Structure formats: C-alpha cells, structure tokens
Amino acid sequence: MLPDSDDILDRCVIYREFSMPVRKFYQYDRGDDSVYGFRVGRFNLGINTTFILYRIGNTLIDTGPTNQWKDIRLQLKDTDIQQLLITHHHEDHAGNTQRIAEMKGIVPLAPALGQAKIASGFKTPVMQKLIWGSPVPAKTDTMPEEFTLTDGSPVIAVHTPGHAKDLTCLFLPKQKYLFSGDMYISRSLKYMRADENLEQLMDGLRKLLKLDFEIVFCPHNGIVEDGKAALQDKLNNLEAMCQKAAAYSAEGLTEEQVIEKLVGPEDMLSKLSRYNISKGNLVRQAIEIGRK
Numbered sequence: 001m002l003p004d005s006d007d008i009l010d011r012c013v014i015y016r017e018f019s020m021p022v023r024k025f026y027q028y029d030r031g032d033d034s035v036y037g038f039r040v041g042r043f044n045l046g047i048n049t050t051f052i053l054y055r056i057g058n059t060l061i062d063t064g065p066t067n068q069w070k071d072i073r074l075q076l077k078d079t080d081i082q083q084l085l086i087t088h089h090h091e092d093h094a095g096n097t098q099r100i101a102e103m104k105g106i107v108p109l110a111p112a113l114g115q116a117k118i119a120s121g122f123k124t125p126v127m128q129k130l131i132w133g134s135p136v137p138a139k140t141d142t143m144p145e146e147f148t149l150t151d152g153s154p155v156i157a158v159h160t161p162g163h164a165k166d167l168t169c170l171f172l173p174k175q176k177y178l179f180s181g182d183m184y185i186s187r188s189l190k191y192m193r194a195d196e197n198l199e200q201l202m203d204g205l206r207k208l209l210k211l212d213f214e215i216v217f218c219p220h221n222g223i224v225e226d227g228k229a230a231l232q233d234k235l236n237n238l239e240a241m242c243q244k245a246a247a248y249s250a251e252g253l254t255e256e257q258v259i260e261k262l263v264g265p266e267d268m269l270s271k272l273s274r275y276n277i278s279k280g281n282l283v284r285q286a287i288e289i290g291r292k
C-alpha cells in the first residue's frame, strides 16, 4: 500500500524539525467549572491553521484535526471523557470523532444537519487536506436543543449557520460560557469561503449577543475573556464593512477596487485555494447586504 501524504510528511526530517506536538496549553480557572485546552496543528500559518480542544469536567468540545491524532491521543488517553460534543462537521472540529468515541466508549452528539457528512466523510481541497488531514467517518447521536453536562448543568445548543449550515454554538448559562465553534475566530474578517453566507453569519452573531455569556472559548483564537464585547465588535465591523462596500460600489468602483479599498488585494491564500477562500467572497456579499 502506498503511504498517504501524512505518512510521507511525518517521515521527512525537515518537516519533523518544524512540526510541533502540543503547541500550547490553556486553563481557565474556576473551580469545578474550570476549562482546560490544548492547541495542536501541523502548521502555524496564523490562528486559522491550528486548533484548540477544550474540556470542561469530563466533556470534550470538538476533536481536532486527524493529522494531529498522535498528539491528541496522548493528551486524551488518561483523561476521563464521558461526553463528546461536536459544533459542526468541518474536519478540524469533527475529524477525530470516531477515534475519540472508540477510545472512550461513548457516542458523540453532533448537530442534526452535520450528522450525514460526519457519517460519510467528505472530500476536502488539497490545501485543507495538507493543513488538517482527511476526516474519519463517525457515528453520532443528534444533539438536542437542550441537554446537560454530566454534572447536571445545562447546555443550550444555539444553531448559527453562515460559516457552515450545521454550525451550533454551545451556551452554558450557569457558567456564562460560550463554546463558539467558528463563530468568532477574530474581530474582523478578511476572507470567506465560497460556501459561507455572510448575512446568516451576521444574524447568528445577533442571536448569540442576546444570550447572557461572558467568556468565549474559540478553538482557533483562544480563551476570550471579554467574549461578549469581542462578538459585538465583530458584528459592528461587519456591519460597517457592508455599508462601506455598498457606498463604494454606488460611487462606481469596480468589485476589484472595492476589495482593494476594504481588505487589500487578493493574496497567496486566495490563489492557493483557487479562490475557494478569498476576499472577493466576503466583499461581494458585503456589497449586496449594504445595498438593502
């Protein structure tokens, strides 16, 4: 059998020199409600190419990418995990679902709209495959709208599509925590994937801002202690971008000129992803929304 690209990379001495096991550990101290995390990732090309797995009590949120399984397994093997919650099907979040379920003898909970994709696995573009590896198909149960952690404290599943159809944030009202899936990432956006919907994403932010949370646990950015202000900033920045984009467009600027003015010209990331991830995907939608 031919080795897959992960095996080849693992055998490459230069790659091993620059790749790291766990990049950073996280801890948010609050007695029984403390949250622990560790960041993994093959490349550190910015916050989007590494991933933090968070744990509260014996509940793990999301699974990390498959090409980091060796290190994730080491971190989890002696940890008591009784519940695994998946925010959405993307391979950095759900890639190791089956492996963790088997290791711990549990059935993970995933959003109904993501279960089919998680169960069948899916093809990802070459660049994503290199960054994360391919997802391993997994069996899950449907995540209810309301359920509890194993200590009995409530979890509310908040469906916030836009980034992905199934994206579901986990709101813990007792602790005032929000596990935000990919709803936050950073205060301002520069790129969007071709399949992302900006209007839905902004509606999702408005929905979250009505909830009484304080701390945001973002798997890419980290622990955001002023989480509510950060999400509000993100929404404000997007609203301002939509207004500006529509105004520039009304002045007669071409789409390319509006992109340059707002977020600078398309760059390597856009080109490498063949414009699946691009500034144009964001600005085109911003112009439409700002016109309304």
Ligand SMILES: [Zn+2]
Binding pocket: 088, 090, 093, 163, 164, 182
């Ligand atoms: Zn995602």
